[in-house]
Amino acid sequence: MTNSRLYWAAMDGWTMTRRSIKHIVREKESLMMAIGLPVAIMIMFVAVFGGAIQTGTDYVNYVVPGVIITCAGFGSSIIAVSVTQDMIGGLFERLRSMPLHPSSLMVGHVIGGFVRNAIATTVVILVALLIGFQPEAGVVEWLGVIGILTLFMLSLNWLFVVFGLLVKNVETANAITFPMLFLPYVSSAFVPTETMPSWLHTFAENQPMTPLIETLRGLLLGTPIGTNLWLSIAWFGGLLIISFIVATILFKKRKTE
Amino acid sequence: MTDQVISVQGIKKRYGEHLVLDGLSFHVERGSIFALLGENGAGKTTMVRILATLIKANSGSAKIGGYDTDSESVSVKKLISLTGQYAAVDELLTGEENLQMIGRLNHLDHRTVKARTVELLEQFDLSGAAKKRVSTYSGGMRRRLDIAISLFANPEVIFLDEPTTGLDPRSRKNMWELIRKLANRGVTIFLTTQYLEEADQLADKIAVMNNGKIIETGTSEQLKSIIGKEKLELTFQDQASFDEASKVIKGQINESEKVISVETEGSTESLRRLLNTLHENQIEPVAMHFRKPTLDDVFLEITGKSTKGVSSND
Numbered sequence: 001m002t003n004s005r006l007y008w009a010a011m012d013g014w015t016m017t018r019r020s021i022k023h024i025v026r027e028k029e030s031l032m033m034a035i036g037l038p039v040a041i042m043i044m045f046v047a048v049f050g051g052a053i054q055t056g057t058d059y060v061n062y063v064v065p066g067v068i069i070t071c072a073g074f075g076s077s078i079i080a081v082s083v084t085q086d087m088i089g090g091l092f093e094r095l096r097s098m099p100l101h102p103s104s105l106m107v108g109h110v111i112g113g114f115v116r117n118a119i120a121t122t123v124v125i126l127v128a129l130l131i132g133f134q135p136e137a138g139v140v141e142w143l144g145v146i147g148i149l150t151l152f153m154l155s156l157n158w159l160f161v162v163f164g165l166l167v168k169n170v171e172t173a174n175a176i177t178f179p180m181l182f183l184p185y186v187s188s189a190f191v192p193t194e195t196m197p198s199w200l201h202t203f204a205e206n207q208p209m210t211p212l213i214e215t216l217r218g219l220l221l222g223t224p225i226g227t228n229l230w231l232s233i234a235w236f237g238g239l240l241i242i243s244f245i246v247a248t249i250l251f252k253k254r255k256t257e
Numbered sequence: 258m259t260d261q262v263i264s265v266q267g268i269k270k271r272y273g274e275h276l277v278l279d280g281l282s283f284h285v286e287r288g289s290i291f292a293l294l295g296e297n298g299a300g301k302t303t304m305v306r307i308l309a310t311l312i313k314a315n316s317g318s319a320k321i322g323g324y325d326t327d328s329e330s331v332s333v334k335k336l337i338s339l340t341g342q343y344a345a346v347d348e349l350l351t352g353e354e355n356l357q358m359i360g361r362l363n364h365l366d367h368r369t370v371k372a373r374t375v376e377l378l379e380q381f382d383l384s385g386a387a388k389k390r391v392s393t394y395s396g397g398m399r400r401r402l403d404i405a406i407s408l409f410a411n412p413e414v415i416f417l418d419e420p421t422t423g424l425d426p427r428s429r430k431n432m433w434e435l436i437r438k439l440a441n442r443g444v445t446i447f448l449t450t451q452y453l454e455e456a457d458q459l460a461d462k463i464a465v466m467n468n469g470k471i472i473e474t475g476t477s478e479q480l481k482s483i484i485g486k487e488k489l490e491l492t493f494q495d496q497a498s499f500d501e502a503s504k505v506i507k508g509q510i511n512e513s514e515k516v517i518s519v520e521t522e523g524s525t526e527s528l529r530r531l532l533n534t535l536h537e538n539q540i541e542p543v544a545m546h547f548r549k550p551t552l553d554d555v556f557l558e559i560t561g562k563s564t565k566g567v568s569s570n571d
Binding site: 008012015017022026027088089090091093094095096097098099100104113118172 | 306309310311316331334335337338339341342344347349350352359361362363364368389390406407530
């Protein structure tokens with residue numbers, strides 16, 4: 001009984017994921033934005049600011065991890081808007097009146113968003129290689145990169161589902177995602193944190209993006225990782241669990257309100 | 258004994274201080290069309306959402322097919338389908354994909370999903386647009402698709418929340434036709450509407466709702482006998498002629514608009530008599546037109562109070 005429930009929950013999640021993937025392919029503007037913006041930012045940083053920023057390495061190598069996570073942020077933020085649209089459009093209501101596991105719709109958004117993240121990230125890395133990015137990572141390190149990025153993206157996607165469930169209209173869904181998108185700038189993503197004023201430096205050193213970026217840098221370029229890997233796993237594993245729980249609670253709350 | 262597929266007893270629903278549903282009770286017979294008639298904000302959608310297991314009532318009980326909508330919601334979900342006020346269709350998918358998605362979510366096997374999709378598209382006259390994105394559909398087509406989707410798993414009870422709101426007159430007529438066809442197949446239909454005419458056209462039984470209460474239940478004939486006939490509205494230029502007219506003719510009076518509504522069977526004879534009476538008293542209305550009984554008249558007759566501030570003179 002439990003097995004068949006699990007089976008159907010997975011099948012429903014898959015059905016909704018297929019829908020989300022169709023959306024991604026058909027909403028060309030969103031996909032172009034999710035790919036184009038990080039690529040543009042990367043080129044701008046490398047070509048415009050790169051010459052003036054001293055990081056001790058080739059700037060393109062320094063900046064790629066930061067661009068990858070900015071890219072994931074842009075991609076994930078679209079989820080909040082999609083979730084809000086489904087609620088306003090009545091699809092949530094219809095699915096809730098059907099005998100299926102309520103999380104399948106959210107799972108569809110999260111996994112679908114992950115596919116968009118993966119496409120965008122791949123394009124960003126390819127463009128980075130074209131403009132001089134020289135990673136030193138071997139197979140194990142690349143697998144590590146994929147693993148930590150998967151954790152990061154899934155946790156961020158669940159967080160944006162929470163945002164989408166919290167708001168009542170698409171405009172607010174859009175606006176609420178902005179603070180998240182600026183977080184990478186106040187980290188070691190684009191410049192070493194030592195160059196920031198001390199209060200900002202303290203924030204930048206202790207916010208979750210910095211250990212994530214240092215981990216990626218370590219895996220891709222062989223710089224020391226130290227505790228950053230475990231810190232990243234703790235931050236984003238925690239975010240994943242909390243966001244998932246909050247999303248489920250919010251979903252049920254809307255049901256009984 | 259009749260077969261009650263929906264039975265609602267003393268349902269109350271409160272949002273904060275506001276009592277949205279104030280002790281609703283009614284029954285719906287299997288295979289019939291039941292209309293919940295009321296204005297915006299009367300509580301119709303809240304009642305539908307409780308029956309469709311989306312929200313819980315504060316007290317009272319609601320049963321569908323013998324199952325409680327709260328404690329046995331999974332069994333209820335298997336019997337019903339909900340078509341909300343706004344077409345819950347996916348704009349970026351095609352009509353066909355929309356149907357297939359819901360078919361899969363109903364846990365039907367691949368072949369059944371395919372066959373049923375083709376069948377429903379044909380039935381709802383959407384075969385030609387099957388492979389087009391819903392964003393290119395007209396309002397009427399969206400509604401048809403929406404209803405086709407809700408029929409996918411052959412539900413026993415269908416909830417249609419204001420199925421024709423926002424549709425043009427022709428699409429509305431088509432929708433009525435469709436609803437009648439569904440009823441002929443033995444499906445129970447629970448619809449909400451703001452239009453008296455719609456309830457009149459479709460429903461076997463109508464419950465009139467106002468401020469969270471059912472104020473009258475009956476067949477359309479029974480309700481019509483309460484609200485009376487067509488009305489003739491006479492508008493007067495100034496207060497003096499309005500006052501004068503209200504003395505010589507009997508009808509509903511609207512002071513602020515200087516309008517008197519008189520019941521009429523619509524014959525030229527009765528019209529002539531009415532205008533002659535006014536003429537003999539040297540009163541000439543500046544405008545006159547016929548008006549079909551509206552929901553407002555129903556409230557007026559039943560509660561003696563109008564929702565729009567029209568007052569009765571007797």
